[in-house]
């Protein structure tokens with residue numbers, strides 16, 4: 001496997017080498033690339049969708065408990081992995097997955113996935129295709145033929161469908177979380193669904209220059225601000241109930257929501273040649289990401305999922321979210337170079353934390369003679385980077401988050417061997433910061449602070465409310481769904 005032969009031990013102060021953690025010298029492109037390769041290998045150990053005999057509708061999927069969205073998110077990470085490292089190992093697997101889940105209308109709505117197909121899930125797949133378009137990722141391999149639309153046309157198809165679902169029947173707009181009424185969460189207007197459309201619109205705007213996409217990005221942003229999903233301090237709150245006409249908010253903050261809006265705003269900042277409107281918005285969003293860093297005073301600038309992580313209560317989905325904030329912060333730094341110094345600091349510190357936390361046994365690798373005694377065999381990632389140790393909570397999302405935060409450094413260091421100047425999107429440039437932007441450190445230790453407004457008190461996180469198990473907290477409309485099935489659909493009902 002590419003890269004694994006090149007794992008090197010360099011002793012500098014930047015190396016984290018507790019027991020057999022992943023070696024990472026953040027000053028060495030070779031080391032960052034090798035660590036990324038190790039994580040990517042770990043990600044693929046979870047993949048069973050290419051085994052002989054896999055039904056066609058399961059190609060590209062990861063097995064339970066991983067939902068369809070996380071598979072789309074993973075292939076997006078592997079497109080970046082290819083672009084940033086030049087490693088071709090997973091190209092074919094990734095192409096196959098991106099094609100297999102397209103569905104009959106080439107818009108990532110495969111009927112087999114209807115029971116878990118929300119606007120956000122579709123968005124994660126579309127964003128993978130968008131990245132493939134931006135980086136000129138190879139299309140279908142020669143032996144498959146090329147009867148598929150281009151990655152760009154796939155994203156356009158998704159966009160065209162999403163805007164038909166812009167819902168004026170309540171809240172004066174917004175995308176519902178779910179597409180199908182039968183799915184729990186249909187009456188939730190979620191940040192990630194709207195952030196997904198926002199980012200898709202913004203990236204299409206920048207990539208194509210078509211004004212329709214700019215108008216939609218502005219529309220989604222404006223609606224989110226009016227409803228309050230985008231807070232006055234640039235916070236992204238999780239969602240609102242359309243049966244209440246979006247008069248109340250779920251104030252939980254999740255890192256991937258912040259990332260989705262951040263990178264959309266960075267695209268518009270760049271598209272508008274650095275307009276002050278988008279600079280103000282982007283700076284506000286970036287400042288608000290401070291809530292996701294520094295969980296403890298001895299873990300300054302380390303990324304964590306503040307709503308669940310220090311309490312060990314993140315569910316499978318939530319364990320992956322850090323991946324997307326890291327991914328989209330790094331990409332934002334490229335499009336808005338004034339943000340690069342702050343982002344570089346945060347992601348470098350976080351990647352070092354991840355390396356230390358990725359020191360558990362990776363069973364499939366341990367069983368593979370080729371990697372049995374290598375660093376790879378002890379590169380299973382735990383969930384809490386700030387502890388600088390393996391916490392035993394391992395999984396696809398944890399592996400993915402470590403991959404994203406680490407390969408992000410390659411982008412930030414403008415060091416990829418392949419890309420640099422690709423059509424339209426330049427992922428590596430000489431970054432000359434024009435201003436500095438501080439991201440405030442979180443001073444409180446430990447727990448996420450609960451909402452202070454009494455009216456919102458019922459959204460407060462608390463063990464008494466049993467935050468375990470599911471992806472979002474919401475209190476209304478789903479009272480009959482507090483069971484495993486509801487959890488599997490991604491709903492958890494509080495109160």
Ligand SMILES: *[C@@H]1O[C@H](CO)[C@@H](O)[C@H](O)[C@H]1NC(C)=O
Pocket residue numbers: 044047050051052089090093
């Ligand atoms: C499935 O994909 C992984 C990663 O690309 C690869 O290592 C493995 O050999 C593939 N398995 C099959 C049966 O193609």
Ligand SMILES: *[C@@H]1O[C@H](CO)[C@@H](O)[C@H](O)[C@H]1NC(C)=O
Pocket residue numbers: 088089090091092141142143
């Ligand atoms: C990808 O598939 C093509 C043929 O479709 C093959 O030539 C190439 O070697 C494959 N690449 C890898 C890394 O397996």
Ligand SMILES: *[C@@H]1O[C@H](CO)[C@@H](O)[C@H](O)[C@H]1NC(C)=O
Pocket residue numbers: 170171172245246
């Ligand atoms: C719902 O909220 C929107 C603004 O968000 C408002 O224009 C509309 O009148 C409200 N509808 C009802 C029925 O209250």
Ligand SMILES: *[C@@H]1O[C@H](CO)[C@@H](O)[C@H](O)[C@H]1NC(C)=O
Pocket residue numbers: 156159160210211212213
């Ligand atoms: C701009 O995008 C919209 C939405 O996809 C599409 O309908 C329209 O044809 C595009 N305009 C041009 C000039 O390509």
Ligand SMILES: *[C@@H]1O[C@H](CO)[C@@H](O)[C@H](O)[C@H]1NC(C)=O
Pocket residue numbers: 271272273
């Ligand atoms: C950005 O600047 C370029 C070059 O000066 C110009 O062609 C383009 O129209 C500007 N874009 C916007 C949205 O102002």
Ligand SMILES: *[C@@H]1O[C@H](CO)[C@@H](O)[C@H](O)[C@H]1NC(C)=O
Pocket residue numbers: 269270273274334335336337338425426427429
């Ligand atoms: C837009 O992004 C490019 C990199 O693609 C960068 O060189 C340029 O400085 C950015 N524009 C602004 C206004 O920051």
Ligand SMILES: *[C@@H]1O[C@H](CO)[C@@H](O)[C@H](O)[C@H]1NC(C)=O
Pocket residue numbers: 369370372373
């Ligand atoms: C790995 O190490 C163990 C214990 O030192 C040894 O028995 C085994 O042969 C080694 N495997 C390989 C593939 O080198």
Ligand SMILES: *[C@@H]1O[C@H](CO)[C@@H](O)[C@H](O)[C@H]1NC(C)=O
Pocket residue numbers: 296298299386387388
């Ligand atoms: C950080 O501080 C906390 C609380 O004082 C302590 O429990 C923890 O072990 C420290 N972590 C590290 C990595 O030193």
